[in-house]
Amino acid sequence: xxxxxxxxxxxIATPGDWRLEWDDPDHGLARLLGDGRAVPVIVxxxxxxxxxxxxxRRIPVSVRTWRERLMAEAERAATVHSGPVAVKxxxxxxxxxxxxxxxxxxxxxxxLLTIExxxxxxxxxxxxxxxxxxxxxxxGVAVATGAALLKxx
Amino acid sequence: xxxxxxxxxxxxxxxxEIAIRVMRACRELGISPIGVHSDADVDALxxxxxxxxxxxxxxxxxxxxxxxxxxxxxxxxxxxxxxxPGYGFLSENAGFAxxxxxxxxxxxxxxxxxxxxxxxxxxxxxxxxxxxxPIVPGTTVALEEDTSAVAxxxxxxxxxxxxGGGGRGMRRVDRLEDLAEAMAAARREAAAAFGDGTIYVERxxxxxxxxxxxxxxxxxxxxxxxxxxDCSVQRRHQKLVEESPSPAIDxxxxxxxxxxxxRVAGTVDFHNAATVEFLVDEDRxxxxxxxxxxxxxxxxxxxxxxxxxxxxxQIRVAAGERLPxxxxxxxxxxxxxxxxxxxxxxxxxxxxxxxxxxxxxxPDGPGVRVDAxxxxxxxxxxxxxxxxxxxxxxxxxxxxxxxRLRRALDETLIGGLQTxxxxxxxxxxxPSFTAGDYDTGFxxxxxxxGPALIPEERTLVATAAVAARMAAPTGPTSSxxxxxxxxxxxRLARREALRR
Numbered sequence: 019x020x021x022x023x024x025x026x027x028x029x030i031a032t033p034g035d036w037r038l039e040w041d042d043p044d045h046g047l048a049r050l051l052g053d054g055r056a057v058p059v060i061v062x063x064x065x066x067x068x069x070x071x072x073x074x075r076r077i078p079v080s081v082r083t084w085r086e087r088l089m090a091e092a093e094r095a096a097t098v099h100s101g102p103v104a105v106k107x108x109x110x111x112x113x114x115x116x117x118x119x120x121x122x123x124x125x126x127x128x129x130l131l132t133i134e135x136x137x138x139x140x141x142x143x144x145x146x147x148x149x150x151x152x153x154x155x156x157x158g159v160a161v162a163t164g165a166a167l168l169k170x171x
Numbered sequence: 172x173x174x175x176x177x178x179x180x181x182x183x184x185x186x187x188e189i190a191i192r193v194m195r196a197c198r199e200l201g202i203s204p205i206g207v208h209s210d211a212d213v214d215a216l217x218x219x220x221x222x223x224x225x226x227x228x229x230x231x232x233x234x235x236x237x238x239x240x241x242x243x244x245x246x247x248x249x250x251x252x253x254x255x256p257g258y259g260f261l262s263e264n265a266g267f268a269x270x271x272x273x274x275x276x277x278x279x280x281x282x283x284x285x286x287x288x289x290x291x292x293x294x295x296x297x298x299x300x301x302x303x304x305p306i307v308p309g310t311t312v313a314l315e316e317d318t319s320a321v322a323x324x325x326x327x328x329x330x331x332x333x334x335g336g337g338g339r340g341m342r343r344v345d346r347l348e349d350l351a352e353a354m355a356a357a358r359r360e361a362a363a364a365f366g367d368g369t370i371y372v373e374r375x376x377x378x379x380x381x382x383x384x385x386x387x388x389x390x391x392x393x394x395x396x397x398x399x400x401d402c403s404v405q406r407r408h409q410k411l412v413e414e415s416p417s418p419a420i421d422x423x424x425x426x427x428x429x430x431x432x433x434r435v436a437g438t439v440d441f442h443n444a445a446t447v448e449f450l451v452d453e454d455r456x457x458x459x460x461x462x463x464x465x466x467x468x469x470x471x472x473x474x475x476x477x478x479x480x481x482x483x484x485q486i487r488v489a490a491g492e493r494l495p496x497x498x499x500x501x502x503x504x505x506x507x508x509x510x511x512x513x514x515x516x517x518x519x520x521x522x523x524x525x526x527x528x529x530x531x532x533x534p535d536g537p538g539v540r541v542d543a544x545x546x547x548x549x550x551x552x553x554x555x556x557x558x559x560x561x562x563x564x565x566x567x568x569x570x571x572x573x574x575r576l577r578r579a580l581d582e583t584l585i586g587g588l589q590t591x592x593x594x595x596x597x598x599x600x601x602p603s604f605t606a607g608d609y610d611t612g613f614x615x616x617x618x619x620x621g622p623a624l625i626p627e628e629r630t631l632v633a634t635a636a637v638a639a640r641m642a643a644p645t646g647p648t649s650s651x652x653x654x655x656x657x658x659x660x661x662r663l664a665r666r667e668a669l670r671r
Contacts, residue, residue, distance in 0.1 A: 022640070024633040026624065031633035038638035045530035045547060046586050048639075050631055057631060060530050060586040061639040068636040071530075071586060072628055075518070075593030075621075079636040109525050110553050114363060135553060138407070139360060140522055163525065 107161045111135030176201035177490030182246040185257030187544030190217035196482035205249045209235035253277035262465040279489040281464040285439040293333040298438040299459040304431045307458040309373035332361030333369040338408030378610035380451040384432035388442040393494040413469035414508040418607025424455040475507035475565040506572040514557040517594035518621045530586030534579035
């Protein structure tokens with residue numbers, strides 16, 4: 019298995035001496051057998067992007083071949099000097115407050131606006147530091163998942 | 172159970188797990204359950220649990236499950252004699268209860284006058300205080316431009332919505348300079364959620380336990396006090412875990428709590444089911460918070476320790492039955508705990524998650540109850556509450572109940588999106604929870620954004636993902652996987668990478 023590079027978050031992880039046994043492959047239900055124990059997991063994904071649910075927690079994992087790793091590094095290098103970044107809605111809801119305006123300089127993690135969804139107010143924060151160059155929504159506007167909210171430069 | 176059904180047909184004006192729960196009680200009583208659905212719920216589980224379901228409108232809750240006219244029309248069309256509102260939606264809406272009665276149907280809940288009187292939290296505070304029940308120090312009138320009351324009460328304080336409930340419109344204020352902003356936010360949230368931005372202020376009781384008392388009353392003056400539930404494990408002032416009995420109070424404090432609950436109920440014309448909520452401080456003093464005039468989400472905890480079917484009794488007292496002595500004096504056995512499984516990400520501030528539930532495996536076995544409104548391969552509706560399931564356990568004592576909960580959570584497998592199951596699994600091993608020593612600030616202090624994975628978990632996750640990739644039919648061919656680093660492919664890719 020050493021031909022794969024496995025990452026959980028930013029860190030490399032190493033497979034161990036466990037065997038995966040499928041219970042319901044269509045739904046990703048399986049057990050890991052090893053150390054005299056059976057540990058239930060859900061494994062979902064394809065290609066290099068996977069999610070493993072363990073102890074109730076759904077954990078993103080990347081499992082990459084040599085080639086995929088190089089391609090990903092190349093892609094990352096290409097986006098470092100990219101231009102404006104669009105901030106999009108990650109869930110559908112109602113915009114209830116916009117706390118920045120065009121021209122504002124924001125730090126990474128600064129609150130930008132609030133979307134109410136599922137009875138809760140969810141703050142949308144800046145993915146990176148930058149200047150607000152466009153605000154596409156206003157308070158009272160309903161947005162769908164993926165809707166453009168604003169742009170940072 | 173009664174040999175003659177209390178009603179022939181009951182319309183269940185709700186969706187999801189609670190609609191299914193109420194329909195189960197109907198069936199056991201020989202009642203034909205009628206469902207309602209929005210266009211988003213045509214294929215929902217609760218529709219399939221009903222004998223018949225009426226369409227009540229488009230997906231938006233405001234135009235369907237919150238539409239009084241649509242629901243009363245549906246009841247008329249289907250020939251229902253009574254309406255059970257479940258919790259949330261119209262359950263505490265006095266206008267709805269009145270409209271149901273005016274249509275000649277029975278409302279399965281407390282009378283409209285009680286809903287009206289207790290729906291306003293400020294008015295309820297005033298009447299509780301007048302009945303000799305301790306209330307949290309604070310204002311009994313609305314907080315307006317004059318905020319001098321805040322300084323008098325002493326910081327930190329809690330701002331609360333008069334029309335509130337469910338933790339919405341609530342804000343903690345630690346510094347006077349933050350007051351204006353917090354007031355604006357609380358008002359905005361309250362106005363959006365309840366159509367009423369009135370707020371009031373209470374002193375922050377901290378550390379505090381949140382303990383509530385279950386009441387069940389008939390129309391003939393019979394009132395059963397069915398024990399308490401401790402709901403102190405909360406995030407954003409919303410409950411995640413409830414248990415009975417409360418590990419925090421002794422018999423003396425329990426009796427005092429029950430006495431206060433009876434007094435609050437006595438301030439209104441009360442029958443059916445309701446819950447009186449209190450804060451309990453370190454010295455076991457209790458303070459009235461609010462009375463919820465409906466079935467609670469966590470009613471199953473009380474059902475497990477009393478052996479009573481609260482929903483069935485709601486229906487029977489609504490039909491005029493008297494509570495018998497074995498309900499009025501129901502003994503309580505053992506210990507019950509409920510955990511709420513929500514579609515939200517505990518590793519990211521408990522933000523709601525969306526998507527499709529793929530795998531769905533619920534626990535089973537001795538002492539385990541699951542009330543769920545979800546199944547495998549179902550898209551989550553973002554229009555409605557993110558509660559997926561309630562997992563309840565019952566055992567002889569608290570330690571056995573915690574062990575059973577741990578076992579049940581290990582059997583629980585939900586795929587497709589993040590849920591709070593990982594938080595709950597952490598909780599049952601957390602020493603302060605297993606010791607019963609926690610308060611309403613516990614999650615904020617002890618959880619943060621969750622613990623890092625331990626080395627064994629990292630190994631397990633890596634093993635599972637690699638094994639799945641190897642087994643996947645769409646996976647890479649072996650030649651690609653094993654391609655040596657010095658091959659043309661590798662060199663080409665590296666050159667590409669360097670050029671950018």
